[in-house]
Amino acid sequence: MISFTVNGKKRNYKGPPFKRLIDVLREDFGLTGTKEGCGEGECGACTVLVDGKPVTSCLIPVCQMAGRKIETVESLGKPERLNPLQKSFEEHAGAQCGFCTPGILMTASRLKETDAESVRIGLAGHLCRCTGYMHIVESVTKAPNPLQERRTSALRRRRVLARRGKQR
Amino acid sequence: MRGAPRGMIVLRPESAGEAVSLFAENPSAKPLAGGTDYMVLWNMGEANGQSVIDLSGVREWRSIRKTAAGLSIGALVTHAELRDDPVVRREFPLLAQAAAMVGAEQIQNRGTLGGNIANASPAGDTFPALAVYEATVKTVSRKGDRGLPFLQTFSGVKKTSLEPGELISAIDIPYLPKRPYRQLFRKVGTRAAMAISKTVAAALIWLERDRTVRELRFALGSMAPTVRRLKAAEELVKGKRLTPELAAKACELLSQDVSPIDDIRSTAEYRLHVSQNLLSDFLLS
Numbered sequence: 001m002i003s004f005t006v007n008g009k010k011r012n013y014k015g016p017p018f019k020r021l022i023d024v025l026r027e028d029f030g031l032t033g034t035k036e037g038c039g040e041g042e043c044g045a046c047t048v049l050v051d052g053k054p055v056t057s058c059l060i061p062v063c064q065m066a067g068r069k070i071e072t073v074e075s076l077g078k079p080e081r082l083n084p085l086q087k088s089f090e091e092h093a094g095a096q097c098g099f100c101t102p103g104i105l106m107t108a109s110r111l112k113e114t115d116a117e118s119v120r121i122g123l124a125g126h127l128c129r130c131t132g133y134m135h136i137v138e139s140v141t142k143a144p145n146p147l148q149e150r151r152t153s154a155l156r157r158r159r160v161l162a163r164r165g166k167q168r
Numbered sequence: 169m170r171g172a173p174r175g176m177i178v179l180r181p182e183s184a185g186e187a188v189s190l191f192a193e194n195p196s197a198k199p200l201a202g203g204t205d206y207m208v209l210w211n212m213g214e215a216n217g218q219s220v221i222d223l224s225g226v227r228e229w230r231s232i233r234k235t236a237a238g239l240s241i242g243a244l245v246t247h248a249e250l251r252d253d254p255v256v257r258r259e260f261p262l263l264a265q266a267a268a269m270v271g272a273e274q275i276q277n278r279g280t281l282g283g284n285i286a287n288a289s290p291a292g293d294t295f296p297a298l299a300v301y302e303a304t305v306k307t308v309s310r311k312g313d314r315g316l317p318f319l320q321t322f323s324g325v326k327k328t329s330l331e332p333g334e335l336i337s338a339i340d341i342p343y344l345p346k347r348p349y350r351q352l353f354r355k356v357g358t359r360a361a362m363a364i365s366k367t368v369a370a371a372l373i374w375l376e377r378d379r380t381v382r383e384l385r386f387a388l389g390s391m392a393p394t395v396r397r398l399k400a401a402e403e404l405v406k407g408k409r410l411t412p413e414l415a416a417k418a419c420e421l422l423s424q425d426v427s428p429i430d431d432i433r434s435t436a437e438y439r440l441h442v443s444q445n446l447l448s449d450f451l452l453s
Contacts, residue, residue, distance in 0.1 A: 018176035124361030125272025
């Protein structure tokens with residue numbers, strides 16, 4: 001038996017240990033948000049987070065997931081209650097056919113820097129055959145970045161404190 | 169065809185010692201690290217029915233350690249960890265840059281340095297950097313430990329000189345005696361990400377006070393069955409001043425150490441031409 005968590009839920013897997021993570025997620029746990037594109041780790045469609053890091057789930061045998069924390073697109077928002085990143089994709093037309101979108105959302109949700117240049121580098125491991133990428137990049141740059149906001153507000157706080165220090 | 173999980177035999181050691189024992193008892197089993205190469209083959213149905221030693225439970229080989237002589241990088245350290253490690257970035261920037269160019273974020277988070285070496289692709293992006301840093305590949309088997317000079321680790325396309333039952337435990341890199349005057353890492357591929365290199369270069373150069381060359385180290389990947397140091401060019405420039413004439417001569421000598429081929433990614437002619445430009449630019453910039 002192999003134990004790990006998926007979207008915060010403890011899961012025990014009892015099937016063959018060399019089944020791919022993507023197949024376990026889709027077939028054993030019914031999490032069909034994760035898509036398989038190329039099956040070679042080139043297109044990024046099957047990207048999920050393992051311990052917070054984006055990885056291609058088509059290249060991972062599930063035996064390597066013991067004790068790991070796995071997050072899929074289902075962890076972000078619900079159709080009736082999208083998370084801010086998903087909302088931004090909706091507003092800026094970041095998805096067309098939508099097949100590459102779940103993977104891109106997972107990688108984008110972990111980007112520390114979300115200026116256009118950083119987004120292009122950060123999402124380089126994803127292929128999209130519809131959008132031409134412009135709208136995807138825009139969707140990410142215009143979305144609130146929880147990872148960065150935490151840091152900039154800390155920076156701002158430090159700056160304000162420094163200024164106050166000078167005034168005294 | 170597809171990979172069939174039911175036919176696979178998976179061995180899951182939880183320590184380095186256990187991994188060595190299991191490999192000794194199952195010499196035909198395939199050691200599996202990050203799986204970023206093996207799983208591609210497996211998905212195509214080309215590795216069905218194999219035995220696999222899953223090394224993901226071996227903690228001992230996952231860290232980067234400082235030693236008196238340099239860094240000892242555990243075989244299971246990922247490219248993302250190399251890319252982000254402050255000591256690697258400071259002391260061995262070419263390796264950090266190379267790691268940042270392997271695949272993309274998702275592959276860097278999974279693929280390991282030891283796995284990359286064991287896979288022995290002629291196009292391994294970290295190999296030119298490890299060649300100019302003169303790394304040693306540390307291995308372990310039932311017969312004991314040994315260290316292989318990096319260039320001698322490869323015996324051909326996708327072939328290593330590792331013996332049956334031998335696993336890579338770490339890659340040791342000695343600190344450079346002196347800061348190089350100039351250094352270069354450059355990957356030339358079709359796409360900015362996920363591309364397999366047409367040519368990939370790493371280089372270090374030191375000059376004497378009088379501006380003559382003390383030492384040049386220049387390595388190329390994707391230009392021969394295995395990564396190559398440009399011995400002839402390195403020897404030629406030693407003790408000389410860097411002039412356009414000297415650089416031109418060095419470029420002529422380049423083909424003594426490499427043998428590029430035509431394949432789906434590029435042509436021999438293009439590879440040679442670009443590599444000569446990289447060498448010339450490096451010597452004269």
